[in-house]
Amino acid sequence: MAEMVKLFVNGQEVEVESGKNLIDALAAVGIEIPHFCYHPALGADGNCRMCLVGIEGGRPPLVPACKTPALQGMKVQLDTDYIKKIQRDILEFELINHPVDCPICDQAGECDLQDYYMTYSLEDSRMSVPQVSKAKKLDFGCGVVHDQERCVLCGRCVRFTRQITGTGELGIVNRTDAARVAIFPGRPLDNRYALNIVDICPVGGNDQ
């Protein structure tokens, strides 16, 4: 039995396993912290910024939950206006260049982006300028089809091929909003676990 610690979430005391990061620790007691790039099997990366939470009296006061271990007496804030605004802002950033083609997307109904939007945002779009267009229906091999516009660049699939299969077929090329997940030219996915990247994708970026 792991050691337990007591901490406060929005002022309420909860008892969670010590040493786990806040996303996992609080999920075990039914408290959701929204996140894209973190996955229990792949570890924390900290790039999506969706899981930012406030720590009362903490230094720094704003931390990514995926990289923050649960500690005794910690005062986690999830429902302050500031945190809610950050969640809305991050979702807005994720969505400005997203095609929002949910009706024809396989992931619809089990999509984190869709679920989080419904739970944490529901804001109207303020995008009045042309979106970034990227490639769609890319054949990554092994039956995986990638859509760069739906992708939120969390890097889960890239880390999967590096950390789990060790084959490293995927990478993120380019910088800024031209960044996209891609295979090396002529080197498609080639491993027996490749279809997992369809499942670990938090959005509809990778389809079968």
Add this chain to the structure above:
Amino acid sequence: MEVKILSEKFAIRDAHLLEVAKKHGAYQTLDKLFAMESSEVIEEVKNSGLRGRGGAGFPAGVKWSFLPKDHGKPVYLAVNSDESEPATFKDRFILVRDPHMLLEGIIICCYAIGCHDCYIYIRGEYTTQVKILQAAIDEAYEAGYLGEKVAGRDFRLDVTVHRGAGAYICGEETALLESIEGKKGQPRSKPPFPAVVGLYDSPTIINNVQSIASLPFIIEKGAEAYRAYGTEKSPGTHLFGISGHVEKPGLYELPLGLPLLEVIEKVAGGVWKGRALKGIIPGGSSTPVLTVEEAKTVTLDYESMAEHKTMFGSGGIVVLDETVDMVKLVENLIYFYHHESCGQCTPCREGLGWMLKIVKKLLAGDGTKEDIDLLVELCDKHRNEDRLCSFSCLYDAGAQLSE
């Protein structure tokens, strides 16, 4: 107003050659250095109050003392000479005019922190600078100032120059380390801080070229002599690159704490063509613009700049005259930061592209009041806090627009 500490040998012909540099005092602090304990060196630098000259202004000696003790791993020094920020052009002078001052500083720093392998990360576009620096390093090896026995003492030090490939973000300290390791230059999430887990998972100190180059003076003359310049909390001198609409743009070494407008008037010859001042970018393109009103009271030190809600930055002062179109200026700056965003974390990756498009729309005359409000809101959006690294913060552009 000008002083000559760092720039002492800048005007001397061929001072980048070891022979000439030695004639003018290069490497003369080494006897004194090796007579000191390493902890004494750190103490001396702490007492001098030398602050990191890369932009953040973190006290150098304090940074060094963050290194863990007895960790059984090598300690690395990475000298940040990526100087890629628009309007900043101070380190290049040190690299070209007095590289031996930098190398002497490196020896001092490495002795203090117990480092035997130093990397100089130099901006990819600095082709002339890298040639001169490498030639100086080769000369120093030959003369025995670097290598197995530094200046005949029982101290090994190897210096390697690593050239960047032209990314602004690689000036961010953890992205710089990633780049040296051969990976894509993207900042790491902190903590752990590089002083604990840095280059090749080992404790690493990263300092700017100018910080390191300030060390020979501090060791030679002592902390008190360094403190004779500048203010209580911002001691010493700084190389200020003054550019933009002034009569005499250029690089000037000045003690910290001088009034900004006086410097522009007396040192840089005032706003050119007798025009009126519109604003000043005080410390490189990533620092918020000062209005004329604000500029009247600000002095060139870290505290005063922070009080005026801007940053001291890297000392790259850009003077803007009355003819400057602020929207065009914003477009220019956002274009740069959009282009250079590493694309790792969401707000910077998606936000800057959006901002650039809105500003272009404004410039094309299609903008609406809502567009301006949105842009200002994007600018204000939690500034640094939700980002992975502290770069990319051109969200200050809002301050300029709301003028």
